[in-house]
Amino acid sequence: MYKKIKNNGIIPIAEIPVLEYPAFADEVSHLLDSSACHCVNYYAVPFNNRLQYFCFIANDETNDICILSHQTENSPEVKLESLAKKHFALHIFEREIHENFGIQFDGHPWLKPVRYPFNRADKNQVPDNYPFYRIESEELHEVGVGPIHAGVIEPGHFRFICDGEKVLHLEIHLGYQHRGVEQLFIKKNSTLQRCILAESIAGDSVIGHSMAYAGLMESLSGKQANDRLSIERVVAMELERIAIHIGDTSALSTDVAYQFGQVVNEALRTLVINTTQLWCGNRFGKGLIRPFGTHYPIDAMLADKMLATLKDVGERYLQITDRIYNLTSVLDRFETVGEITRKQAEKIGAVGMAARTTGLKRDIRHSHPFAGYHHIAYEPVLLTTGDVLARGFLRKLEVEQSLDLVNKLLERIKLIDIPSEKPIFDLKLQPSQLGISLTEGWRGEICHSAVTNEQGEIIHYKVKDPSMHNWMALALAVRNQEISDFPICNKSFNLSYCGHDL
Amino acid sequence: MLFDEIKIFMRHGQQFIPDVTKVELAPLFRGRPEISASITAEEAGVAQQLCPTGAIGTSPASINLGKCVFCKECHFLFPEKIRFTNDYKIATNNPDRLIIKAGDNSPVTLDADLVRKEIKSFFGHALKLRQVSAAGDNACEMELNACGNVNFDMGRWGIEFVASPRHADGLVITGPISENMAQALEICYHSTPNPKLLILVGTDAISGGIFADSPALNRDFLNKYPIDLYVPGNPAHPLTFINGVLELTRGKR
Incomplete structure (x- = not known):
């Protein structure tokens, strides 16, 4: 008993069947038994004085998103049987529900805090008394790092x-970056404010998150963006992926002391983000994605400039990565380090690159296309070894693939005669709907979902960054590794703190 | 093998920017705004309504760079009256200079009288900074990392980020400062030896930006300690940061 919608679909809230918890648990469990399915998000919202739970399960083969729901009292007295016992991937979502509302999940492996939100159920839980797992032994020792790290990066312990x-x-303890993003989405009631908020969720995934927001607003308004905009958005998405992947290639080189690889890639990344700056005036693409339109259409002259730069970047990136991935001293550090097996990836519900490097084909561009990806026969690149080398090398392959795609699209844009539209900020959202919008950022699957009331106002907004699934992958990858290999393991995932803490 | 590297090296060529004070950024880069003196109070009021972070004032019409997220939507509303130039030198030590008034198209500069005397003698030759991201969205952090890369190469002035606050001459804060990060920030500040600099980078750090009224923040820290430099931007461009820091520690160049 559940409803199915497609990506960027909406459904009247009244049409979502509210199941009894045992029936809900059976359905979720049954769906997740199939390897084509994974949980996109599972969360609870206060609704008519009760707590309504939504679980979104994506089926990569049928391209559906299944929506399941159940309700309980909104009280810390409520006890539910944990689903994470059988389907471990749900552990982080049950932890979040427990932290927000105090709901108990019987049999959950560890109901620890996720991000210490300001509106958490138990204010006695503070970052200082995080319940770390411990092993009593005279032969073992603990190493604590953070929240402030040695480099210029975000905080986490x-x-x-x-x-x-x-x-x-x-064990990874986060929460230092918590800014109350989801509550601000409700509090800020202008579309422009929400655009800025979506851009500020994670500065490295500006396009990924702002496109998820724009897609959600467009579907809740009942209309879609025009084809020209859809194609330009794919260009923006892939430019973001290219820039970050090249930056990560640089960082991975740094961490194994291959300075030549570091500096060459640094310079190449500059060229890519400066291309974004040439396009819209911001190196990260802030201000580019707006509902229904853009202030920065790509004209033929700009397209030619972008094509020339990207051609140069592509050639030089190929040159340097050929060198990096043929150097014995680099391969020796990357190979068989920080391995994740396909079985582990499936179990923890890994998404994006972390999944694709274990042979698990999980890519929203392919399975639940959005924006212009509908018109592109996109096939994800897969690797199988699941180690640092695979995550590094997948970046190289994805950069080549993205450059190829961007080249084709820019050539197509030059010929397109659909006029560019201006953004629309005065949106009329359909009343009493639930909308879901998925995008594939460079890190993996991003999900924004919202609920509107009878007046068409947003009364609940939920954001999920791929890091929510993937931090566990990092924790597993470093097991039985040298602690000195932690930096390259960490960098090979490059997960988001602010995307996780919201 | 080595030949491959030489080939890459040759094609790579010179990457560093010889003079960071004279770079011309892309025409669309959103830097220092200019408001026409002819803007009416009514127009300023409409722009104020639209502004996502309350950066626009009406009497006289003004934009506060400490609050502005550089979305440029006010320009699209009144293209003739408000424009964003590609002038990236917008860092200052005087919060009043962050407010750009209608008709005032002069560059944003530092106020030499407000610079503490010891800054030049202590930090004028080399400067080691500790960066603290306090709920920053990682955009400013990436730009600060870029300051040290082959293009901007801030290391040529002996300016770099260090791992420990005990080795540092000052703190560089990004992000709106979350409640959960407030204590770590305070500890870090007290771990840095005196005399020390305090630099705020990005709109989120200066005013809280789009997060300003979030109950998850705790910005008390900023009321307690003197701030030496404000570096606006969303995120702040590496050239804004480098030029600001050079002017602060070595005077007008």
Whole structure:
């Protein structure tokens, strides 16, 4: 008993069947038994003095998103049987529901805090008393890192349990970046404010998140963006992917002391983000994505400039990555380090690159296309070894693929005669609907969903960054590795703190 | 093998920007805004209504760079009256200079009288900074990393980011400062030896930006300690940061 919609679909809230919890648990469990399905998001919202739970399960083969729902009292007295016992991928979502509303999940492996939100159910839970897993032993020692790290990066705390140089266990405690994004989406009632908010969720995924927001607003308004805009959005999305992947290639080179690889890639990344700046005036694409239109259409002259730069970048990136991935001293550091198996990836519900490097074909561009991806026969690149090398090398392959795609689209844009539309900020959203919008950022699957009331106002907004699934992949990858390999393992995933903490 | 590297090296060529004070950024880059003196109070009021972060004032018409997220929507509303130039030198030590008034198209500069005397003698030759991201969205953090890359190469002036606050001459804060990060920031500040600089980078750090009224923030820290430099931007461009820091520590160049 559940409803199915497609990506960027909406459904009247009244049409979503509210199941009894045992029936809900059976349906979720049954769906997740299929390897084609994974949980996109599972969360609870206060609704008519009760708590309504929504679970979105994406089926990559039928391209459907299944929506399941159940309700309970909104009280910390409520006890539910944990679904994470059988389907571990749900652990993080049950933790979040527990943290927000105090709901107990019987049999959950560890109901620890996720991000210490300002409106959490139990204010006695503070970052200082995070319940770390411990092993009592005189032979082991703990290493604590953070929240402030050595580099110029976001804050988070990592606690290692080590046997000599070997990591037995890593626990990642986040929450320092919590800004109350989801509440602000409701509080800020102008479309422009919400655009800015979506752009500010994660500065490295500006396009990914702002496009998820724009897609959601467009479908809740009952109309779609025109074809020209859809294609321009794919260009923006792929430029973001190219820039970050090249930056990560640079960072991975840094961490194994291959300075030549570092500096060449740094310079190439500059060329790519400066192309975005040439297009819209911001190196990260802030201000580019708006509902129904854009202030920065691509004309033939701009397209030619972009094509010339990207051609140069493509050639030089190929040159340097050929060198990097043929150097014994680099391969020795990357190969068989920080491995994730396909089985582990499936179990934790990994998405994006973390999944695709284990042979798991999970890519929203392919399975639940959005924007212009509908018109592109896109086939994800897969690797199978699941180690740092695979995650590094997948970036190289994806950069080549994205450059190829962007080239084709820019050539197509030059010929297109659909006029460019201006953004629309005065949106009339359809009343009493639930909308879901998925995009594939460079990190993986991003999900924005919202509920409107009878007046068409947003009364609930939920954001999910791919990092929510994938932080567990990092924790598993460093097990039994040298602690000195942590930096390259971490960099190979390059997960978001602010996207996780919201 | 080595030949491959030489080939790449040759094609790579010179990457560093020889003079960071004279770079011409892309025409669309959103830097220092200019408001026409002919803007009416009514127009300014309409722009104020639209502004997502309350950066626009009406009497006289003005834009506060500490609050502005550089979305440029006010320009699209009144293209003749408000424009964003590609002038990236918008860092200042005087919060009043962050407010750009109608008709005032002069560049944003530092107020030499407000620069503490010890800054030039202590930090004029080399400067080690500790960066703290306090709920920053990672855009400003990436731009600060870019300051040290082969293009901007801020290391040539002996300016770099260090791993420990105990090795640092000052703190660079990004992000609107979340409640959950407030304590770590305070500890970090006190771990940095005196005399020290305090630099705010990005609109989120200066005013809270789009997050300004979020209950998840705790910005008390900023009321307690003197701030030496404001570097506006969303995110702040590496050239804004580098030029601001150079002017602060070495005077007008």
